[in-house]
Amino acid sequence: xxxxxxxxxxxxxxxxxxxxxxxxxxxxxxxxxxxxxxxxxxxxxxxxxxxxxxxxxxxxxxxxxxxxxxxxxxxxxxxxxxxxxxxxxxxxxxxxxxxxxxxxxxxxxxxxxxxxxxxxxxxxxxxxxxxxxxxxxxxxxxxxxxxxxxxxxxxxxxxxxxxxxxxxxxxxxxxxxxxxxxxxxxxxxxxxxxxxxxxxxxxxxxxxxxxxxxxxxxxxxxxxxxxxxxxxxxxxxxxxxxxxxxxxxxxxxxxxxxxxxxxxxxxxxxxxxxxxxxxxxxxxxxxxxxxxxxxxxxxxxxxxxxxxxxxxx
Numbered sequence: 001x002x003x004x005x006x007x008x009x010x011x012x013x014x015x016x017x018x019x020x021x022x023x024x025x026x027x028x029x030x031x032x033x034x035x036x037x038x039x040x041x042x043x044x045x046x047x048x049x050x051x052x053x054x055x056x057x058x059x060x061x062x063x064x065x066x067x068x069x070x071x072x073x074x075x076x077x078x079x080x081x082x083x084x085x086x087x088x089x090x091x092x093x094x095x096x097x098x099x100x101x102x103x104x105x106x107x108x109x110x111x112x113x114x115x116x117x118x119x120x121x122x123x124x125x126x127x128x129x130x131x132x133x134x135x136x137x138x139x140x141x142x143x144x145x146x147x148x149x150x151x152x153x154x155x156x157x158x159x160x161x162x163x164x165x166x167x168x169x170x171x172x173x174x175x176x177x178x179x180x181x182x183x184x185x186x187x188x189x190x191x192x193x194x195x196x197x198x199x200x201x202x203x204x205x206x207x208x209x210x211x212x213x214x215x216x217x218x219x220x221x222x223x224x225x226x227x228x229x230x231x232x233x234x235x236x237x238x239x240x241x242x243x244x245x246x247x248x249x250x251x252x253x254x255x256x257x258x259x260x261x262x263x264x265x266x267x268x269x270x271x272x273x274x275x276x277x278x279x280x281x282x283x284x285x286x287x288x289x290x291x292x293x294x295x296x297x298x299x300x301x302x303x304x305x306x307x308x309x310x311x312x313x
Contacts, residue, residue, distance in 0.1 A: 020302065022264040027295035030277040031083070032217070035060055036071035038285045042078040045286055048293035051079045056114060056278070059085040065100050072108035082108050083148065087118025088127035096125065097133065101142040112146035113139070114185065131167065134174050147175070151184030151211060153198035172207060183210040188280050192262040199272045212276035213263050215256035217288030255291050257300075258307040 031054035034041075045055075057071045072082035084104060091097050104110040115130035127133050130149050139147065149171055152164050159167075168184075175182035189195060199211050260277060267275040281288040291310060294300060299311040 017302070018268065019261070019265060020298065020300075022268045023261055023300070023308065024296055024298050026260060026264045026267070026275070026277045027292050030279060030292045030296070031056060031212070032279045032285065032288050032292065033058055033281055034071070034075075034285050035283075036063060036067040038281070038283075039071050039074040041285050042074055042080070045289040046078045046080060048286075048289040049080060053080050053292075054083050054112070055080045056083045057085060059087050059090070059118070061119065065096075069100075069103050069107060072104060072110055076108050081112070082110055083112050083114055084108075084110060085114045085116060086133070087116050087120070088130055088133045089118040089120040089123040089125075091123075091127050091133075092125040094126065094136070094138075097127070097136065097138055101138055101144065105142050105144070111144060112148065113144060114148040116150050129167070131170055131174065134171065134178075134180075139180070140178060145179070146181045146183075148183050148185050148212070151186045151198070153186055153195040154189060168202075168207075172209065175209075183212060183276070185212040185278055186214045188214045188216045190259070192259055192266070195263070196266045196270070196272070199266075199275065200270065203272060208274075210274040210276055211272075212278045213259070214278045214280060215259050217279040217281045218255045218284055218291060255310060257310065258305070260295070261302075261306060261308055 028050075032045075032049075033056040035058050042055075055075045057068055057075065059068055068084050072084050075082035086100070091100070101113075104113075115133055117129050127136075133139070134147065151168075152159075155161060156164060171182060174180075186195065195213055202209075202211065256279070263275060263277070267273045279288045279292065294310045300308045301311075302308045
């Protein structure tokens with residue numbers, strides 16, 4: 001397996017600019033998301049990613065825990081680190097959580113999980129929110145010391161802003177007490193302003209947890225809209241609809257260059273670090289991994305449209 005090259009693009013003075021270095025650094029620590037169907041592509045992906053790269057294994061409707069486990073085992077076999085999604089409302093009882101964590105740790109060497117409530121309107125068992133699992137004590141008993149939870153810079157269609165802020169505080173307080181490394185991962189978005197504002201607010205409150213911007217990997221516009229409407233990223237959709245030029249710019253196969261550049265700039269210029277980058281692949285896992293490899297290796301050039309052009313060769 002190969003790591004991305006570290007030769008950065010050159011500016012007019014012959015050296016890499018600070019902005020270019022910040023963009024490359026963001027990609028060098030990026031994670032990517034797959035479904036269990038993508039397991040057949042992992043051999044190709046490991047040629048693009050370093051051995052410590054995090055691969056998040058999503059839990060799509062109708063998926064079984066056995067399929068999650070199988071995908072995590074495949075990620076580990078490819079020399080990468082699996083991070084399973086655990087939608088807690090799918091867990092039928094305490095024993096289901098116990099068995100799932102035990103198998104993930106024993107068979108897939110899982111060291112980190114992503115806890116989300118999930119799409120189910122009513123819980124299948126005793127867990128209605130991620131905090132319920134956090135407070136169960138089972139993560140610590142199974143040696144899981146790193147946890148990712150959902151962040152909502154654009155709000156949530158079914159949860160008030162006050163409830164979201166309270167949930168953030170409760171999770172952070174639990175992590176501090178338990179000695180667990182907690183980080184926030186957002187759904188994907190098309191506009192950076194809500195994300196940057198949200199991060200600034202957290203930093204102003206003294207929150208130093210790593211915050212990961214979830215962006216779309218190279219994907220078609222129709223695919224993005226399908227997922228966006230389902231995930232409730234309304235502000236981004238409305239912003240695009242109000243600016244046809246931005247909408248037209250997404251047509252065809254597009255990557256997250258404009259957003260990644262803005263986030264890298266904000267992280268360095270506004271003191272918002274630590275900020276991470278995560279790509280939702282939407283069926284294009286290999287393409288997303290190739291994008292990460294190219295950007296991490298500095299194979300891109302800044303342009304005048306607040307984005308950059310990636311060398312795909």
